[in-house]
Every structure is written in structure tokens, then in C-alpha cells.
Amino acid sequence: xxxxxxxxxxxxxxxxxxxxxxxxxxxxxxxxxxxxxxxxxxxxxxxxxxxxxxxxxxxxxxxxxxxxxxxxxxxxxxxxxxxxxxxxxxxxxxxxxxxx
Amino acid sequence: xxxxxxxxxxxxxxxxxxxxxxxxxxxxxxxxxxxxxxxxxxxxxxxxxxxxxxxxxxxxxxxxxxxxxxxxxxxxxxxxxxxxxxxxxxxxxxxxxxxxxxxxxxxxxxxxxxxxxxxxxxxxxxxxxxxxxxxxxxxxxxxxxxxxxxxxxxxxxxxxxxxxxxxxxxxxxxxxxxxxxxxxxxxxxxxxxxxxxxxxxxxxxxxxxxxxxxxxxxxxxxxxxxxxxxxxxxxxxxxxxxxxxxxxxxxxxxxxxxxxxxxxxxxxxxxxxxxxxxxxxxxxxxxxxxxxxxxxxxxxxxxxxxxxxxxxxxxxxxxxxxxxxxxxxxxxxxxxxxxxxxxxxxxxxxxxxxxxxxxxxxxxxxxxxxxxxxxxxxxxxxxxxxxxxxxxxxxxxxxxxxxxxxxxxxxxxxxxxxxxxxxxxxxxxxxxxxxxxxxxxxxxxxxxxxxxxxxxxxxxxxxxxxxxxxxxxxxxxxxxxxxxxxxxxxxxxxxxxxxxxxxxxxxxxxxxxxxxxxxxxxxxxxx
Numbered sequence: 288x289x290x291x292x293x294x295x296x297x298x299x300x301x302x303x304x305x306x307x308x309x310x311x312x313x314x315x316x317x318x319x320x321x322x323x324x325x326x327x328x329x330x331x332x333x334x335x336x337x338x339x340x341x342x343x344x345x346x347x348x349x350x351x352x353x354x355x356x357x358x359x360x361x362x363x364x365x366x367x368x369x370x371x372x373x374x375x376x377x378x379x380x381x382x383x384x385x386x387x
Numbered sequence: 388x389x390x391x392x393x394x395x396x397x398x399x400x401x402x403x404x405x406x407x408x409x410x411x412x413x414x415x416x417x418x419x420x421x422x423x424x425x426x427x428x429x430x431x432x433x434x435x436x437x438x439x440x441x442x443x444x445x446x447x448x449x450x451x452x453x454x455x456x457x458x459x460x461x462x463x464x465x466x467x468x469x470x471x472x473x474x475x476x477x478x479x480x481x482x483x484x485x486x487x488x489x490x491x492x493x494x495x496x497x498x499x500x501x502x503x504x505x506x507x508x509x510x511x512x513x514x515x516x517x518x519x520x521x522x523x524x525x526x527x528x529x530x531x532x533x534x535x536x537x538x539x540x541x542x543x544x545x546x547x548x549x550x551x552x553x554x555x556x557x558x559x560x561x562x563x564x565x566x567x568x569x570x571x572x573x574x575x576x577x578x579x580x581x582x583x584x585x586x587x588x589x590x591x592x593x594x595x596x597x598x599x600x601x602x603x604x605x606x607x608x609x610x611x612x613x614x615x616x617x618x619x620x621x622x623x624x625x626x627x628x629x630x631x632x633x634x635x636x637x638x639x640x641x642x643x644x645x646x647x648x649x650x651x652x653x654x655x656x657x658x659x660x661x662x663x664x665x666x667x668x669x670x671x672x673x674x675x676x677x678x679x680x681x682x683x684x685x686x687x688x689x690x691x692x693x694x695x696x697x698x699x700x701x702x703x704x705x706x707x708x709x710x711x712x713x714x715x716x717x718x719x720x721x722x723x724x725x726x727x728x729x730x731x732x733x734x735x736x737x738x739x740x741x742x743x744x745x746x747x748x749x750x751x752x753x754x755x756x757x758x759x760x761x762x763x764x765x766x767x768x769x770x771x772x773x774x775x776x777x778x779x780x781x782x783x784x785x786x787x788x789x790x791x792x793x794x795x796x797x798x799x800x801x802x803x804x805x806x807x808x809x810x811x812x813x814x815x816x817x818x819x820x821x822x823x824x825x826x827x828x829x830x831x832x833x834x835x836x837x838x839x840x841x842x843x844x845x846x847x848x849x850x851x852x853x854x855x856x857x858x859x860x861x862x863x864x865x866x867x868x869x870x871x872x873x874x875x876x877x878x879x880x881x882x883x884x885x886x887x888x889x890x891x892x893x894x895x896x897x898x899x900x901x902x903x904x905x906x907x908x909x910x911x912x913x914x
Contacts, residue, residue, distance in 0.1 A: 325596035332603035340610030355560045362564045372513045382582045385657040
């Protein structure tokens with residue numbers, strides 16, 4: 288049996304990589320993929336939590352998260368697509384009309 | 388095989404009658420999605436009426452159900468403990484339904500806009516393309532904004548009443564996802580609107596990822612999603628508290644993002660400014676109300692025992708939020724952006740009562756939860772009314788939100804300027820308006836909680852904030868009338884929310900006792 292602490296660490300590392308990606312990458316699509324990575328890191332942590340405490344709640348929760356993530360992809364890709372079709376770019380640096 | 392599975396999976400019990408307010412609105416939203424698909428040909432012209440009928444019918448029906456259940460005294464955990472029906476839930480549901488209805492009425496306004504709504508005929512078309520021109524010419528108006536708003540209200544109702552962290556997460560996403568889309572649907576200045584939508588989406592999704600990871604860590608610590616179980620587990624922990632504290636910080640940052648607290652406030656000015664004004668009005672009050680309630684529930688019910696460790700953190704955030712909102716508001720030259728910074732300052736004032744953490748009433752000072760509920764009700768009526776009025780000041784291209792356009796408004800339309808003044812005075816917390824009573828109750832709550840210095844900072848911040856509200860009043864009444872802007876003729880869809888907002892703002896300022904005693908009697912969370 289793997290030590291759950293190590294798995295939690297792995298989830299933390301994945302989450303950090305995702306968070307850094309959102310903050311550092313300029314492409315909206317890549318930033319969005321990094322957010323998905325963060326959600327999956329949370330899924331891993333949920334399943335690990337389930338093992339640590341001997342319940343099924345965490346595993347069921349990860350299914351909820353997958354469904355919610357799918358809904359988020361629908362909305363997110365729709366928004367990024369409209370921006371791309373309007374401006375022919377998905378760079379978040381070019382979205383600067385609201386800067387005052 | 389079946390017998391082996393039996394103890395693992397028991398059929399859940401769902402209290403349909405107690406959950407009816409949520410289900411009614413959810414059902415109406417689902418029907419609303421079908422309207423665009425079914426009503427074609429000659430029926431097309433009736434889409435708006437059907438959608439508005441669904442909105443008004445479902446929100447008023449749900450509101451009546453809330454009142455009915457509250458009178459019967461139905462209380463306790465619902466749907467296997469994932470939703471808690473208690474006093475604050477009743478107030479939050481009622482307020483969300485009323486504010487949601489008033490805000491959505493402004494969505495329906497067409498007269499002020501020359502016969503069309505404030506939303507793109509077809510949001511999927513590229514701005515400036517032939518398809519967009521065609522959709523506009525033939526008035527091919529899509530009406531998806533109404534079901535989206537209803538879905539959002541459902542999510543907020545779940546969010547404000549969720550009793551476990553997983554339901555909280557689902558509620559958060561259900562109310563956020565429609566809002567991201569609604570922000571990008573403006574008819575005019577579509578590029579700005581889409582940009583607001585992208586910013587809100589990316590930052591919102593990031594904050595919900597933080598929230599979710601926090602949930603996962605707290606779950607790993609406590610072994611349960613239920614707020615009550617987490618509180619119990621903290622007394623006899625299995626795992627180290629590092630897990631709990633890391634989870635808490637992540638979870639809190641997700642919640643405070645939605646409230647708009649510094650340092651998670653960056654999205655507010657841009658999104659408020661870029662989103663269609665009716666949507667901004669909806670978002671400004673309903674999101675904040677649901678998010679504050681959820682924050683309160685998590686921190687009071689699950690983490691009440693850890694009060695001493697989170698109170699100082701919240702006090703620091705409250706100071707930063709109030710000061711930044713008030714000071715940054717001073718330099719704004721755009722009414723919507725100014726109201727965005729004002730909403731940040733108000734988030735700070737609300738936090739002072741959260742810091743106070745009084746569980747019970749004492750004489751005439753209500754508990755923290757009750758004072759926050761009253762503040763949200765008072766702030767909500769003024770916010771809905773103010774954003775509805777913002778839609779009426781226009782130039783040839785559409786809405787004009789600059790201070791220059793608002794200059795000398797009183798000479799063009801004394802009513803618009805006069806009612807806006809009432810709302811601004813309420814935001815500023817001048818006596819005889821609802822905002823004053825609201826500020827008084829939250830500050831009293833912080834004072835009682837032993838945070839006198841925080842009240843002093845809050846009063847100073849209110850004084851600074853009062854300056855920029857009064858400056859706009861000065862611009863409206865003393866400025867030279869702007870040549871290019873005019874006050875649009877609006878129909879009842881705008882005027883009714885404005886009138887209700889103004890009346891409530893004044894009545895709650897002069898005779899607050901009825902509402903104060905109601906929130907006091909409903910101001911305690913069940914555990």
C-alpha cells in the first residue's frame with residue numbers, strides 16, 4: 288500500500304504546476320488546460336482522502352468534479368472560441384480593452 | 388449480489404416540499420431552454436413574453452413557497468444533509484428570489500434601447516460579421532439570457548444553503564458558469580463584453596480550482612464533507628492540522644474571490660464595466676449575497692471553534708478591502724467602474740461583521756449573521772435600482788457611463804438624478820437611508836466582537852467612500868448639462884425595479900424594525 292501522504296504530495300505538485308501555468312502562460316487555451324490539471328489534482332487528493340479515511344465519499348466526489356469540469360469546458364471553450372473568432376488570437380495579453 | 392450491495396447503497400430521501408423553491412426555479416429554467424428551440428415561425432414574437440412569464444411565475448411561486456415553509460417552521464437538514472434549511476437560508480432564498488426577479492425585469496427592457504434588449508441578437512455571431520447584421524435586421528433575438536439567469540439563481544440558492552463542501556462546490560459552479568456567459572452577451576461594445584467574459588471565466592475557474600483543492604484537503608483531514616462533521620473532527624483529529632490549514636486557506640480564497648475581497652478583487656472593476664449593465668446589477672448583489680452566506684456558513688458552522696485563528700486574518704482582509712475600495716473609487720471617472728469599487732468597499736464593511744462573530748442577539752444589536760443579512764437586503768435594493776438607472780443615461784451609440792455624460796443630469800431628468808441620489812446616499816451610509824442602518828448593524832456587530840479598532844477604520848473608510856458618492860451627486864446637480872448625452876425613455880421593466888428599490892431604501896432607513904426583527908429571529912445557523 289502506497290503511503291497516502293506521498294500521493295497527497297503528488298497532488299500538491301500537480302496543483303502547483305497547474306496554478307503556475309495559469310499565471311505564466313499567455314495563451315488562454317493553455318491557461319485553461321492548466322486549470323483542468325488543477326481540477327484533476329484535486330480529484331487525486333479527493334480519492335486519496337477517501338483511502339485515508341476509509342469512506343467512499345471522496346471517490347463519488349471525484350465523479351461530481353469530472354461532470355462539473357466537463358460543463359466548465361463547454362462554457363470555457365465557447366468563450367475562448369468567440370474571442371478567437373473576433374480577434375484571431377487567444378493571447379490573454381491582447382485582451383486589454385478594459386485597462387484604464 | 389443484491390443483498391451484498393444493500394447496506395452500501397440506501398435510497399436517498401429527498402424532502403420535495405421543503406426543497407420546492409429551488410426545484411420550481413430549476414424547472415422553469417429547463418423549460419426556458421426549450422423556448423428558443425420550440426417557438427419558431429409565427430410564435431417567435433412571443434418568446435420574450437413566455438420567458439418573462441416563466442421568470443415571474445417561478446420566482447414569485449418559489450418566494451411564496453419560501454414564506455409558506457418559513458411560517459410552517461420547516462427546518463433542518465434536507466436531501467441527506469446536503470442542504471440546511473434554517474433561518475439564514477430562508478432569508479437568503481427570499482432575498483435572492485426578489486433581487487433576481489427585479490434584476491431580470493431590467494433584462495426585458497427594450498424601449499430605452501430603441502425596441503431591442505441590451506443583449507446581442509445572436510451571441511454566437513462574430514461582431515461586425517454579415518451574420519450579426521442579418522440577425523439584427525430580422526430581429527432574430529435569442530432569449531437564452533433568461534434561463535441562464537434562472538440557472539444562476541438556482542446555483543446561488545444551493546450555494547447559500549449548502550451544508551456540505553461538495554454541494555457547495557456544485558452550487559458554486561452552477562451559478563458561476565451561466566454568469567460567465569451572460570457577461571459576454573452585450574449588444575453594443577461586444578468586444579469589451581467578450582473580454583470581460585474571458586477575464587471573469589479564467590479568474591473564476593482558477594478560483595474554483597483553488598476552492599476545490601481546499602475542499603479535497605479538508606476532506607482528507609476530516610474524512611467527511613459535512614460541515615458539522617468537520618467541526619466534530621477538529622476536536623479529535625486523526626491527521627495533522629497542516630492539512631486543515633492549507634485546505635482552509637485555499638477554500639477561503641475561492642469563497643472570498645466571489646465576494647470580491649482584496650486581494651481577490653481584481654476581476655470586479657473590469658467585469659462590472661464590460662458586462663451588460665442589467666447583468667452587472669444582477670451579479671453585483673446576488674453573487675455577493677450567496678457568497679457571503681456560504682462564507683459565513685463554512686466559517687461559523689464548520690470552523691467556529693477555530694475562531695481565534697481566522698478572526699485576525701479576516702480583520703486584516705477587511706481593512707485592506709475597505710481601504711482599497713474607498714481609495715481607488717476616488718479616482719474613477721466611470722459610473723459603473725465607480726460602483727464596482729464601491730462594491731469592493733462594501734465587501735470590506737460586510738467582513739467587519741464576519742470578524743465580529745457574534746452568535747446571539749444582545750438587546751438591540753443583532754447577531755453577526757442577522758446584521759449581515761440586513762446589510763445585504765439594504766445594499767441589494769439600492770444596487771438593483773442604481774444599475775437600472777445606469778442603463779438610462781445614453782448617447783447615440785448606446786449607454787454612456789462616463790461622469791462627463793452624467794454631468795448636469797438633474798436639469799434633464801430630475802427624477803433619474805433624484806432617485807440616483809437616494810441610492811448613492813444609501814451606499815454612503817447617510818442617516819434616513821437603509822445603508823445607514825445596515826452599516827450601523829454590521830459595525831455594532833464588530834464592536835461587540837471586540838474589534839473596536841476595526842470599527843474605527845471602517846468608519847474612516849466610509850467617510851472616504853462617501854466623498855466619491857457625493858462627488859457624483861455634485862456632478863449630477865451642479866455640473867453643466869452634457870451636450871451629447873440624454874436620458875432614455877424607459878418602460879415599466881426598468882421603472883418598477885427602480886421604484887421598488889427606492890421605496891425599500893427609504894422605508895428600511897426610516898422604519899427598519901420590522902425587517903431587523905425578522906432577520907434577528909432568523910439569524911442563527913443550524914448545525
